[in-house]
Amino acid sequence: xxxxxxxxxxxxxxxxxxxxxxxxxxxxxxxxxxxxxxxxxxxxxxxxxxxxxxxxxxxxxxxxxxxxxxxxxxxxxxxxxxxxxxxxxxxxxxxxxxxxxxxxxxxxxxxxxxxxxxxxxxxxxxxxxxxxxxxxxxxxxxxxxxxxxxxxxxxxxxxxxxxxxxxxxxxxxxxxxxxxxxxxxxxxxxxxxxxxxxxxxxxxxxxxxxxxxxxxxxxxxxxxxxxxxxxxxxxxxxxxxxxxxxxxxxxxxxxxxxxxxxxxxxxxxxxxxxxxxxxxxxxxxxxxxxxxxxxxxxxxxxxxxxxxxxxxxxxxxxxxxxxxxxx
Amino acid sequence: xxxxxxxxxxxxxxxxxxxxxxxxxxxxxxxxxxxxxxxxxxxxxxxxxxxxxxxxxxxxxxxxxxxxxxxxxxxxxxxxxxxxxxxxxxxxxxxxxxxxxxxxxxxxxxxxxxxxxxxxxxxxxxxxxxxxxxxxxxxxxxxxxxxxxxxxxxxxxxxxxxxxxxxxxxxxxxxxxxxxxxxxxxxxxxxxxxxxxxxxxxxxxxxxxxxxxxxxxxxxxxxxxxxxxxxxxxxxxxxxxxxxxxxxxxxxxxxxxxxxxxxxxxxxxxxxxxxxxxxxxxxxxxxxxxxxxxxxxxxxxxxxxxxxxxxxxxxxxxxxxxxxxxxxxxxxxxxxxxxxxxxxxxxxxxxxxxxxxxxxxxxxxxxxxxxxxxxxxxxxxxxxxxxxxxxxxxxxxxxxxxxxxxxxxxxxxxxxxxxxxxxxxxxxxxxxxxxxxxxxxxxxxxxxxxxxxxxxxxxxxxxxxxxxxxxxxxxxxxxxxxxxxxxxxxxxxxxxxxxxxxxxxx
Numbered sequence: 001x002x003x004x005x006x007x008x009x010x011x012x013x014x015x016x017x018x019x020x021x022x023x024x025x026x027x028x029x030x031x032x033x034x035x036x037x038x039x040x041x042x043x044x045x046x047x048x049x050x051x052x053x054x055x056x057x058x059x060x061x062x063x064x065x066x067x068x069x070x071x072x073x074x075x076x077x078x079x080x081x082x083x084x085x086x087x088x089x090x091x092x093x094x095x096x097x098x099x100x101x102x103x104x105x106x107x108x109x110x111x112x113x114x115x116x117x118x119x120x121x122x123x124x125x126x127x128x129x130x131x132x133x134x135x136x137x138x139x140x141x142x143x144x145x146x147x148x149x150x151x152x153x154x155x156x157x158x159x160x161x162x163x164x165x166x167x168x169x170x171x172x173x174x175x176x177x178x179x180x181x182x183x184x185x186x187x188x189x190x191x192x193x194x195x196x197x198x199x200x201x202x203x204x205x206x207x208x209x210x211x212x213x214x215x216x217x218x219x220x221x222x223x224x225x226x227x228x229x230x231x232x233x234x235x236x237x238x239x240x241x242x243x244x245x246x247x248x249x250x251x252x253x254x255x256x257x258x259x260x261x262x263x264x265x266x267x268x269x270x271x272x273x274x275x276x277x278x279x280x281x282x283x284x285x286x287x288x289x290x291x292x293x294x295x296x297x298x299x300x301x302x303x304x305x306x307x308x309x310x311x312x313x314x315x316x317x318x319x320x321x322x323x324x325x326x327x
Numbered sequence: 328x329x330x331x332x333x334x335x336x337x338x339x340x341x342x343x344x345x346x347x348x349x350x351x352x353x354x355x356x357x358x359x360x361x362x363x364x365x366x367x368x369x370x371x372x373x374x375x376x377x378x379x380x381x382x383x384x385x386x387x388x389x390x391x392x393x394x395x396x397x398x399x400x401x402x403x404x405x406x407x408x409x410x411x412x413x414x415x416x417x418x419x420x421x422x423x424x425x426x427x428x429x430x431x432x433x434x435x436x437x438x439x440x441x442x443x444x445x446x447x448x449x450x451x452x453x454x455x456x457x458x459x460x461x462x463x464x465x466x467x468x469x470x471x472x473x474x475x476x477x478x479x480x481x482x483x484x485x486x487x488x489x490x491x492x493x494x495x496x497x498x499x500x501x502x503x504x505x506x507x508x509x510x511x512x513x514x515x516x517x518x519x520x521x522x523x524x525x526x527x528x529x530x531x532x533x534x535x536x537x538x539x540x541x542x543x544x545x546x547x548x549x550x551x552x553x554x555x556x557x558x559x560x561x562x563x564x565x566x567x568x569x570x571x572x573x574x575x576x577x578x579x580x581x582x583x584x585x586x587x588x589x590x591x592x593x594x595x596x597x598x599x600x601x602x603x604x605x606x607x608x609x610x611x612x613x614x615x616x617x618x619x620x621x622x623x624x625x626x627x628x629x630x631x632x633x634x635x636x637x638x639x640x641x642x643x644x645x646x647x648x649x650x651x652x653x654x655x656x657x658x659x660x661x662x663x664x665x666x667x668x669x670x671x672x673x674x675x676x677x678x679x680x681x682x683x684x685x686x687x688x689x690x691x692x693x694x695x696x697x698x699x700x701x702x703x704x705x706x707x708x709x710x711x712x713x714x715x716x717x718x719x720x721x722x723x724x725x726x727x728x729x730x731x732x733x734x735x736x737x738x739x740x741x742x743x744x745x746x747x748x749x750x751x752x753x754x755x756x757x758x759x760x761x762x763x764x765x766x767x768x769x770x771x772x773x774x775x776x777x778x779x780x781x782x783x784x785x786x787x788x789x790x791x792x793x794x795x796x797x798x799x800x801x802x803x804x805x806x807x808x809x810x811x812x813x814x815x816x817x818x819x820x821x822x823x824x825x826x827x828x829x830x831x832x833x
Contacts, residue, residue: 192698194690201687204676211632211665211673212687212741213655271678 020265023316024280031287039294050173052290054166054241057179058083058234059282062253063260064186065230067278070261071190072203072223073270074130078119078138079231079257084250085145086112086235091154091245094161101158108239109232115141116228120221130220146247155244165240175237180279182233187275189226199223204271256285259306263313284309328354328410328490329389330375330522336383337370337546344370346546347384352491352522357513359533359555360526362543363567363788368526371543372493376413377406407433412489414480416496422469427451429468430482454482457519458512474505481512492516493524498532499621510536528619530560530828542566564824568788579814580775582612582796587646589780590663590749592631595640599626601804603640608749608780613771615783615795615812617823623804624784625668628751631782632657632665644749658688661749664742668753668784670731674738677727681719682708684726684737688745711740715770732763739770750774753784768793792819800826 036043043049062079069076090108093099099107119137123130167174190196201209202219210216234253239245262268263284264277285306292302330352337345345367352358362368373379375386377400387395388409400406420429427448436446451464460478462471468479477497484492494513498506513523513536527533533540534555542550542563549566558566588607595604601623608614616624629635631642633651642649644661657663667673675684682704686693693703708722715736719729726737735755742750752771756764771794775781785791791798792814799809800823808826812819 188698192701194694194697194699197683197687197690197699200679201676201683204678205672207673208667208675209687211634211654211667213658214687215655267678271676 020313020316021274021277021280024264024277024284028280028283028287031284035287035291035294042294043290048290050168052286053176054173055289056283056286057173057175057237057241058253059256059260059286060179060279061182061230061234061237062257063264063278063282064183064275065227065234066257067261067264067266067273067275068186068199068230069130069223069227070203070266070268071270071273072199072219073206074123074220074223075134075258076116076119076224076227077131077134077254078115078141079227080250080253081138081142081145082112082115082228082231082250083234083238083253084247085115085141085148086232087238087245087249088145088148088154088235088247090236090239091157092148094157095154101161104158105161105236108236109229112232112235113225113229116231117221117225119228120224123224124217124220130224145250149247151247153244153246157239161240162243165237166243175241178233178237182230183275183279186226186230190273190275195219195222200271200273202270255303255306256282259285259310262310265313281313328391328522329387329395330411330491331387331395332371332375332381332384333387334384335371335374335381335386337367337374337379338382344546345374345381348543348546348548349384349551350375350524350541350548351552352524353539353552354490354522355517355520356538357517357523357525357536358552359537359540360524360543361530361533361540361563361567363786366543366567367546368543369495370546372413372495372524372526375406376411376493377401377403407487407489410488410490411493412484412487412491413493414477414484414495414497416499418476418480420468420476420479420483423467425465425467426455426462426471426479427464429479430454430486432483434487450486451482454485457485457515458482459515460512472505474501474509477501477509478512489521491522491524493526495526496528496620497525498527498529506532530563533563534560544568560828561821564821568820568824579812580611580613580772580796582609584609584612586610588643589645590631590782591643591646593641593643595630595642596638597627597630598636598638599623599630599804601627601630604801604804604806605640606782606799606806608782610748610780611775611778613775613781613783613794613796615785615791615798616801617785617788617791617798617827618801619827620786622801624801625753626804627801628665628753628782628784631751632663658745658747662745662747663749663751664688664745664747666735666739666742666750666752666755668757670734670738674741675726675734677725679726680723681717681726681729681737682722685711685722685740685744688741707744708740711736711743714743715740716766730763732767735767743774747779749780749782751782751784754786755783756785756787756790764790788820788823789816791823792816798823802827 062083065079066076086108089111090104093104093107094101119134122133164174169177190200198214199219199222201212201214202216206216238249260282261278263281265274266272266278288302288305292299332350334347334349335345336347348367348371350360350371360368370379374381386398386400388398389395398409430451431447434450436443436450448464455462458478458481462475468476471479481492497509501509516523525533525537537555539552540550540555540558541548541552544567586609588609591607593605596602604627606614618624626635630637631651633653633656642651649661651657651661671677682701685708686704690699693699705722711717712719717733717736719733726734729737755771756767768790771781771783783795792812795812797809798812800807810822
């Protein structure tokens with residue numbers, strides 16, 4: 001009996017070692033160590049560490065927002081601008097309407113969820129490809145984002161929210177803690193809830209899902225709604241962290257939103273997700289960014305490197321699929 | 328030219344699809360390739376056309392009077408170059424391209440990297456002339472009728488100068504008139520010295536047009552390139568179904584038919600095209616629905632499950648009229664489960680663990696406070712692992728890693744878990760080896776013994792005779808007859824085949 005248990009564990013360890021998560025963990029650790037040692041420990045100062053994890057929070061959440069829709073076999077191009085839009089909504093609620101911070105947070109997240117819900121409903125009702133629907137809504141939200149306050153900046157909103165955003169608990173940045181908590185919730189959602197599993201069933205094999213009594217339409221709507229909700233959370237974190245927001249927030253989030261899940265081993269075709277992988281991939285991309293700052297590399301190289309890493313990751317997954325496993 | 332595929336062997340994981348099949352083709356003949364579903368016809372065609380590589384046997388070819396030489400096809404391209412063209416059952420045309428573009432696709436005339444349009448139209452026109460059909464070369468293919476598309480595919484095969492032309496079930500979706508016109512074309516091709524291979528289930532058309540015949544059974548050729556006129560229709564049927572299955576499970580089961588049927592269809596017509604279908608299944612009864620491919624059996628199952636619309640007639644479940652709006656309703660309100668024919672595409676989530684595949688229908692029941700307990704899922708898998716004899720490593724193994732038979736068991740477990748009273752089982756043993764097949768038959772009978780009403784759809788006649796208590800025969804979306812199964816293979820199979828070919832009840 002104990003032999004079989006040991007066997008099971010050995011197999012689980014092997015499965016893990018073969019998976020992309022282990023590759024990502026190794027890459028992250030090596031990257032971090034190399035970076036720390038080549039910068040003479042500069043990386044390990046309190047200020048630098050805090051900055052690394054503070055600015056990891058939003059990419060992680062945005063990556064997860066994309067991952068959720070990828071899981072059901074869809075895409076959400078509006079993730080980036082929606083994050084910016086939700087930031088603007090939160091700030092607008094506080095400054096123009098004098099709404100208390102907590103209510104503004106709830107409102108902004110709600111707006112995100114609503115926008116996602118609309119995306120999903122349009123996809124389901126019109127049967128237009130999600131790529132095209134969200135391309136259109138991306139443009140619409142982009143316009144709305146500038147509509148709120150033009151190109152000017154909102155600042156001086158709720159000091160307590162900003163204090164929370166810039167602060168740390170037990171040495172860990174608060175925004176990063178929030179991001180980790182959200183990631184854990186997303187993981188539980190997919191692993192344990194009926195809706196989460198149905199979502200993956202729809203993404204993995206829509207036909208089989210339908211014949212098993214799963215509503216693919218509902219899965220699509222839920223996925224888009226959660227995606228929007230997460231974009232709302234990312235927007236709120238942005239508001240809390242930066243202390244001032246304008247309509248350009250979210251402009252540079254679309255590529256990373258895809259890069260994180262793809263590097264993290266999420267199947268573009270749907271049905272397979274990895275919360276841990278997405279978080280780790282976001283961390284690796286953050287390291288690339290940090291390396292640029294530490295070595296004063298031309299910023300344009302960062303995009304080149306991330307682009308290459310995305311291609312490499314996809315290629316690696318493909319090779320692994322061809323190599324091992326049945327067919 | 329002569330083409331010979333000699334003693335071809337092809338193995339798939341868990342299945343021996345071809346086990347010494349020989350196909351010998353001479354030019355200027357129409358050759359019928361016959362066999363029941365699963366006998367290996369499609370596999371043999373895929374070997375001949377270079378889609379599959381054989382695991383044993385040889386492919387030989389000779390041009391004109393020269394001696395046979397061995398060839399090896401590493402892909403469809405090679406077989407095309409050797410002069411073998413094929414028209415597959417599924418359409419392979421590009422809808423938005425014009426007729427000419429489609430015909431010339433494989434042999435696009437080029438000049439300095441540009442398509443020579445004039446040469447393309449000339450080529451396409453020549454191919455269509457050959458068939459003596461007038462089609463507008465410029466019109467896009469998507470607007471054409473099924474029959475015309477078929478002709479375009481044949482022209483496409485001719486464009487690469489095929490001396491052997493394989494037609495896989497060419498008349499499956501044609502009307503009688505269209506089929507007749509197609510055969511005129513086939514005869515013309517034969518008279519021009521080509522070898523035409525016709526794969527068909529319709530014996531009447533085979534006898535009308537073919538010169539020679541090869542019959543496959545269980546992956547083996549039982550008749551090789553014999554003149555068709557030496558056979559009667561009954562003899563061919565005997566060759567196709569074989570007699571060695573005669574004594575598989577001949578026990579008759581006792582079914583209590585005094586109570587109301589669990590499910591009853593009365594004069595049902597559907598949007599899919601069924602007319603006046605009446606059928607009922609009692610508790611613990613296995614009713615077989617037999618018919619050829621395309622007879623409308625799977626389509627009827629889909630209508631019962633609410634995937635397609637019933638336009639007239641009534642469905643009653645346990646005596647009460649039922650309007651089934653979709654699979655969810657079928658499953659949860661009426662307790663009808665559907666074990667699909669195509670487990671890979673319709674039955675399973677290959678990238679996900681067995682536990683999730685089995686529990687997908689009952690997550691709601693397993694959930695506490697919205698969270699599914701993996702313990703409950705695992706318990707479910709363990710239960711059916713034993714009951715169904717699944718050979719798996721554990722509940723976490725991915726469904727895609729299992730053999731065909733075990734995949735089918737996972738698919739079945741899913742519906743048993745959902746606690747169904749009625750199971751529609753569609754082609755349960757396609758692509759499953761003989762031993763697992765026997766185990767599966769046992770299982771189905773045991774399920775019926777527990778009181779489940781089973782509607783069994785299978786094209787495997789021995790299987791049908793072994794399992795069913797009653798057999799309904801469907802042809803062209805109509806039930807043409809029904810008989811009590813006495814489990815005697817020779818008489819029952821003859822009666823069933825007769826119903827199909829005569830279209831009348833025995």
